[in-house]
Amino acid sequence: MTNLLQIEKLTKIYPNGVRALDDVSFDVPKGQFVAVIGLSGSGKSTLLRCINRLVEPTSGRVLFEGRNVTAANDAELRRIRRRIGMVFQHFNLVHRSTVLTNVLAGRLGYVSPFWSLVNRFPKEDVEKAHQQLARVGLQGRAHNRADALSGGQQQRVGIARALMQDPTLILADEPVASLDPVLAHSIMEHLEQINRDDGVTVLCSLHFLDLVHQYADRVVALNEGKLMFDGLPTEIDDAMFKDIYGQEAKRVG
Amino acid sequence: MRTLLYTFAIIIGIIIYAYGFQVTQVDLDELGSPTRQESLRRILRALARPDFIEYEKEEFQVETPIYVPCPAGGAPASALDQSGPYMVVTPPCAEPETEVSVEGFNFAPNTEGPLNFIPPSGVSLQLGRIASDGSGHFALTVKLRDRASPEPQLLRAVTRRSIGGPRLSQNGIDTIDKILETVFMALLATTAGTILAIPLSFFAAQNLMRTVTSPVPSIALSILAAPLGILIGGQVAGWLIKLGLPLASNLAANGVGLIVIALLLMAAMRWLATPAETDPKTASGRLWQVGALLLASIGGILLFLLLSNLAVNVGELLTPRLGRMGFLGNFLTKLGEILQLLIVPICALITAGVLMNLAGQLGQKLVERATDQLGWLLNLLLAALAGAVLFLLIGLAVEWLYEIRTPMNTRIIPALVGAAAGLFIGLRTRYDDSLPVGLTIYSVTRTVLNALRSIEALIMVIVFAVWVGIGPFAGVLALGLHTVASLAKLYSEQVESIMDGPLEAVLATGANRLQMIVYAVIPQIIPPYISFTMYRWDINVRMSTIIGFAGGGGIGFLLQQNINLLNYRAASAQIFAIAIVVSLMDYISSALRQRVV
Incomplete structure (x- = not known):
């Protein structure tokens, strides 16, 4: 099995001197569900954003499907980004737009820039958007305003938007951190299903270890920007846990 | 301590x-x-009685005979008609230059008017003014004139009484006329200002501009492309206008041409903008696309030309036939003329923009392909050239403004200084360094906007009044310019305060910058933009009421005139009109804002 994603010596130092990522290297084979864990501020979000260069890495390389992301120019970067779906903690929907427009935004990397500027999408894309909405259980809500939906529903719109990109990789940045436990499981099940049925690789940062145990094939742990652990969820014992979360941490859930 | x-x-x-x-x-x-x-007290009382309404008045005379001097045997008694207003003089006869008392009864309450002495010659000699009290009675003492005559002479009181209902006074009509003019001045200024302020506000928003960076060769090539684009675009547009004018002068040819070109353009658009973008474009496909795009833009210019001419022609045709609604035809003509006026500058700007974009991409390509030495050389050369051109342009502007007429000072020295500055920048940067162009544009835009905003519209109108003459048009231009500056600032602050999340999400889908603005920025800023625009209209109505003081037309002009003539009752009508309109606008705009936001 080939590696979908290769991360080599990735380092990010923010202008204020914070070393958010420090020499992080790992590979992700196609079809894996990888959980990224670590304390708040350990560099999980930075790692995910460096992969599609929403954050510009300071040094190191990211290879996606064999293409060098870090060296790509604007046009190449856009073509790479459109194969990488992203799901966010705060959903990041455009509140005043309709659900359908939010979902169709997932096609922006594919459609003709000219027509998209006047909000015209090909018929197939609109049909596809309705299908994806149905898939996440939001049929009939296409013409609601995005902020009229509940948190769990908004996150499902976020997933539908990512699916519109025909992604081979989904980056999920704490997708369930703003949701209650019941909704959290429903969202994680959607991601799991996409991973299992569509073969989409998922890289998902998570807070709760029970979610990690339940859904992830593999765990990558960060602490202060350094890669602390890379292995199976079951391999995280108490000693490892304290290494990742600090000596005072207690296991919950 | x-x-x-x-x-x-x-x-x-x-x-x-x-x-x-x-x-x-x-x-x-x-x-x-x-x-x-x-x-x-005088001015407050005048202001409290605005000259808005008048009654149709009729002059009304009451006469009574008087003998000057007393004839032998005293004045003959005359029959007194007490059914209407009447006057009693005591004594009924007197020597010239003596005083008599005059009493009036049954007059209209609270009227006033002159009391005249009419000698046999028929001239009116005013003795005093009568003023009746609430019951229509008055009494006054007057001194008779030195006009002796054996004949009976007359004392005549002239009053006015209202007939018919109230109606607007001339001042009232003028006031309504001018307050309408004022509201529309504000409307036009706000509309024009808003249209210009929206694109400017994106350039003045830090969060959008911060991420725009590019290497020196790109920037330099863009700078070189800008004047070239303006020149080419302007020339081509001018040439096309000359070419298309014979077609446009005939109404029928105009209409047919419009339809044909519009259809052709639609077809071209459909063919050009394929719904899905294929991965890497082939070279020949790219060439075809560029060619088609060029043809489409020429077609677009012709379309605009024909459209504007059609508007002018139809407008001129309609104006005399519409009678009272003739202003609609006139409006159409004016719109056409504005469109015609805009074709060349817009064409020049768009060409400049496209060329700058292409030049930037070319620079990017060069940077990617270049070896280190070549890159270094390219960096120096292009930076020096761009610096020279930039400073040369500044030199030309200085020449135009100050008429120095020494090419040495306005051409050669600036070009050399610019080249030196460019060389300096070229030496200090690597060819593949990304320079914050966005932040530079942001700072320049901000500075210009702030400077413009600090000049009140009341001062700007002086310049415009010299340019286009005293009147409402000068007011519209001044208010419009001030609106651009202040709205662009308010708008850009709204852009800066939008949520970053949706921007991030849209960018992550592979969208380009323009798509990000349309899909993530604009939906977030629509409510504040509408609310600020209405707020600005409100301000413009208030501003336009006084802009007439400086030659900007509108109600301010009338108000100033009346104040200078000490015609406070007329001025009061205008002040009331302003107060009513401004508070109405305030109410309407806040109600609308609540609806929208």
């Missing part, structure tokens, strides 16, 4: 206020002096 500091602060405060009193000439004696109070 603390107390000392406080004492010191208090003393400083007292001194500041004392000096303020001195400078502003606070004078309580003036406030209290009886003559000043009388003046105040």
Whole structure:
């Protein structure tokens, strides 16, 4: 099995001197569900954003499907980004737009820039958007305003938007951190299903270890920007846990 | 130590206020002096009775005979008709230059008018003014003139009485006319200002511009492309207009041409903008696309030309036939003329934009392909060239403004200085360094906007009044310019305060910058933009009421005239009109804003 994603010596130092990522290297084979864990501020979000260069890495390389992301120019970067779906903690929907427009935004990397500027999408894309909405259980809500939906529903719109990109990789940045436990499981099940049925690789940062145990094939742990652990969820014992979360941490859930 | 500091602060405060009193000439004696109070009472009373409504009046005369001097045997008694208003003179005869008392009865209450003495010659000699009280009675003492005659002479009181209902006075009509003009001045200025302020606001928003960076060769090539684009675009547009004008002068040819070109353009668009973008474009496909795009833009220019001419022609055709609605035809003509006027500058700007974009991409390609030495050389060369051109342009602007007429100072030296500055930048940067162009554009836009905003529209209108003449059009231009500056600033602050999340999400889908603006920025800023636009209209209505003071037309012009003529009752009508319109606008705009937001 080939590696979908290769991360080599990735380092990010923010202008204020914070070393958010420090020499992080790992590979992700196609079809894996990888959980990224670590304390708040350990560099999980930075790692995910460096992969599609929403954050510009300071040094190191990211290879996606064999293409060098870090060296790509604007046009190449856009073509790479459109194969990488992203799901966010705060959903990041455009509140005043309709659900359908939010979902169709997932096609922006594919459609003709000219027509998209006047909000015209090909018929197939609109049909596809309705299908994806149905898939996440939001049929009939296409013409609601995005902020009229509940948190769990908004996150499902976020997933539908990512699916519109025909992604081979989904980056999920704490997708369930703003949701209650019941909704959290429903969202994680959607991601799991996409991973299992569509073969989409998922890289998902998570807070709760029970979610990690339940859904992830593999765990990558960060602490202060350094890669602390890379292995199976079951391999995280108490000693490892304290290494990742600090000596005072207690296991919950 | 603390107390000392406080004492010191208090003393400083007292001194500041004392000096303020001195400078502003606070004078309580003036406030209290009886003559000043009388003046105040007069003006307040005038202001309280705005000259808005008048009644149709009829002149109404009451006469009574008088003998000057007394004839032998005294004045003959005359029959007194007491059914209408009448006057009684006591005594009924007197020597010239003596005083008699005149009493009037049954007059209209609270009227006034002259009391005239009519000698046999028929001229009117005013003796005094009568003023009836609430029951229509008056009494006054007048001195007779030195006009002796054996014949009976007449005392005549002239009053006016209203017939018919109230109607608008001439001043009222003028006031309504001008307040409407004022509201529309504000409307036009706000519309024009908003249209220009929206694109500017994106350039003045830090969060959008911060991420725009590019290497020196790209920037340099873009700078070189800008004047070239303006030149080419302007030339081509001018040439096309000349070419298309014969077609446009005939109404039928105009209409047919419009339809044909529109259809062709639609077809071209459909063919050009394939719904899905194929991965890497082939070279020949790219060439085809560029060619088609060029043809489409030429077609677009012709389309605009024909459209504007059609508007002008139809407008001119309609204006005399519409009668009272002729202003609609006139509006159409004006719109066409504006469109015609805009074709060349817009064409020049768009060409410049496209060329700058292409040049930037070319620069990017060069940077990617270049070896280190070539890159270094390219960096220096392009930076020097761009610097020279930039400074040369500035030099030309200086020449135009100050008419120095020494090519050495306005051409050669600036070009050399620019080249040196470019070389300096080229030496200090690597060819593949990304320079924050976005932040530079942001700072320049901000500075220009701030400078413009600090000049009040009331001052701007002076320049415009010199340019286009005193009148509402000068007011529209001045208000419009000020609106651009202040709205662009308010808007850009709204852009800066939008949520970053949706921007991030849209970018992550592979969208380009323009798509990000359309899908993530614009939906977030629509409500504040609408609300600020209405707020600005509100401000513009208020501003336009006084812009006439400086030659900007509208109600301010009338108001100033009446104040200068000491015609306070007329001025009062205008003040009331302003108050009503401004508070109405305030109410409407806040109601609408609540609806929208």
